[in-house]
Amino acid sequence: xxxxxxxxxxxxxxxxxxxxxxxxxxxxxxxxxxxxxxxxxxxxxxxxxxxxxxxxxxxxxxxxxxxxxxxxxxxxxxxxxxxxxxxxxxxxxxxxxxxxxxxxxxxxxxxxxxxxxxxxxxxxxxxxxxxxxxxxxxxxxxxxxxxxxxxxxxxxxxxxxxxxxxxxxxxxxxxxxxxxxxxxxxxxxxxxxxxxxxxx
Amino acid sequence: xxxxxxxxxxxxxxxxxxxxxxxxxxxxxxxxxxxxxxxxxxxxxxxxxxxxxxxxxxxxxxxxxxxxxxxxxxxxxxxxxxxxxxxxxxxxxxxxxxxxxxxxxxxxxxxxxxxxxxxxxxxxxxxxxxxxxxxxxxxxxxxxxxxxxxxxxxxxxxxxxxxxxxxxxxxxxxxxxxxxxxxxxxxxxxxxxxxxxxxx
DNA sequence: TTCCGCATGTAATCTGTTACATGATTAC
DNA sequence: GTAATCATGTAACAGATTACATGCGGAA
Numbered sequence: 191x192x193x194x195x196x197x198x199x200x201x202x203x204x205x206x207x208x209x210x211x212x213x214x215x216x217x218x219x220x221x222x223x224x225x226x227x228x229x230x231x232x233x234x235x236x237x238x239x240x241x242x243x244x245x246x247x248x249x250x251x252x253x254x255x256x257x258x259x260x261x262x263x264x265x266x267x268x269x270x271x272x273x274x275x276x277x278x279x280x281x282x283x284x285x286x287x288x289x290x291x292x293x294x295x296x297x298x299x300x301x302x303x304x305x306x307x308x309x310x311x312x313x314x315x316x317x318x319x320x321x322x323x324x325x326x327x328x329x330x331x332x333x334x335x336x337x338x339x340x341x342x343x344x345x346x347x348x349x350x351x352x353x354x355x356x357x358x359x360x361x362x363x364x365x366x367x368x369x370x371x372x373x374x375x376x377x378x379x380x381x382x383x384x385x386x387x388x389x390x
Numbered sequence: 391x392x393x394x395x396x397x398x399x400x401x402x403x404x405x406x407x408x409x410x411x412x413x414x415x416x417x418x419x420x421x422x423x424x425x426x427x428x429x430x431x432x433x434x435x436x437x438x439x440x441x442x443x444x445x446x447x448x449x450x451x452x453x454x455x456x457x458x459x460x461x462x463x464x465x466x467x468x469x470x471x472x473x474x475x476x477x478x479x480x481x482x483x484x485x486x487x488x489x490x491x492x493x494x495x496x497x498x499x500x501x502x503x504x505x506x507x508x509x510x511x512x513x514x515x516x517x518x519x520x521x522x523x524x525x526x527x528x529x530x531x532x533x534x535x536x537x538x539x540x541x542x543x544x545x546x547x548x549x550x551x552x553x554x555x556x557x558x559x560x561x562x563x564x565x566x567x568x569x570x571x572x573x574x575x576x577x578x579x580x581x582x583x584x585x586x587x588x589x590x
Numbered sequence: 591t592t593c594c595g596c597a598t599g600t601a602a603t604c605t606g607t608t609a610c611a612t613g614a615t616t617a618c
Numbered sequence: 619g620t621a622a623t624c625a626t627g628t629a630a631c632a633g634a635t636t637a638c639a640t641g642c643g644g645a646a
Contacts (some may be wrong), residue, residue: 197527204577205581208625209464223483226607229628230607232628233628259519261585264589265585273492273501274497276526277484277488281482282480283424289399289543293473294532295532301474302534305477325569331569331577334502335568336565341556342555351544356540367534368532369527369531370531372530375529378404381461384439407596407598409598430634432598457598504622591646596638597643598640602630604635609628609630611628614623614625615636616624617622
């Protein structure tokens, strides 16, 4: 039920429309927590209203069709109870990690270093965005929020450090030594050759 | 199609059964890349075989029913092509981050520090697991794989550092200053009180 | 002989996205 | 006047999980 709670969290900052909420997930969050699409957002808002966690406090204002949602007492209680519960461990899906784990001897290392450079670029951009955000004098960020931003910053700095180290290692051919007790690396090459012969 | 590729990647290490693959995602990966359930694994293996990326090389061996899958030439090609493509940016879903962003003045900070301590504990365990893994002399890890492990290590170390910093900050009441240009913090408390009065 | 690990699979369900449909307001 | 942004919503589809169903082999 985590997405529903995130919606309650966004509304807790200030009464918001579905559109506002989507924006909050798109920009502020940029890569730090997950996004959501209108296709799931609007049905969920409807459900949260039916269940009494939120209410529409404004509708069809100034000729323009819009619904501003606000938390009810029940909504605040639910938010507090969610905040109190131990958060689930982070779930990370990192294709770069998977690809490195699967990288094999016949793959060009320059390709990998391109991937890492690209990742580095993304990290620099995000880091830049976050650093501006925390002193833009526009967003509401309380002291705990600052701790959260520091969390994101440290992780990105670690990513950057790793990227620099790794690019250097690849370019200077100073890769760390692996381990291969059953000689699977050699067997892998052999299996590849076999597959090739068989299928061609 | 990323999960399918991860399956090909696991088989590339050595011919594997569905059960083996599940295990690889469960243990080795522990929090570093995503898991998958039998409910999606077996249908995908079937599909990959139908499409000619993998073949069954052994079946019903030693009386026991089992299927060992191996990559075909087409499978190796698909794997190489996937490795060559720029990996998608990592997707992170971190409830702790969301909760901190939503933390408000009426919430007890000791609860938050408990959450962070729990997170710290998880990070220590994972770090310990990874450090043992990279010198267990049992797993096949090549030089690029070592780079991947270093990646995970650095991120976990950053997490640890942040946790220590943050717990200290909370306990010594030395929280970083936030920003609140529109005084939303005060308004939030007022909105809470209003909701309470209205609904009770 | 009973439990645990190995091993495969399906059906119901849940959760979310993409693409589509609609329309008002605002900035250029 | 026209493009971008604000704004809400649905239907078809994609993707994955949970729970269930089955059964062998080895260890205690």
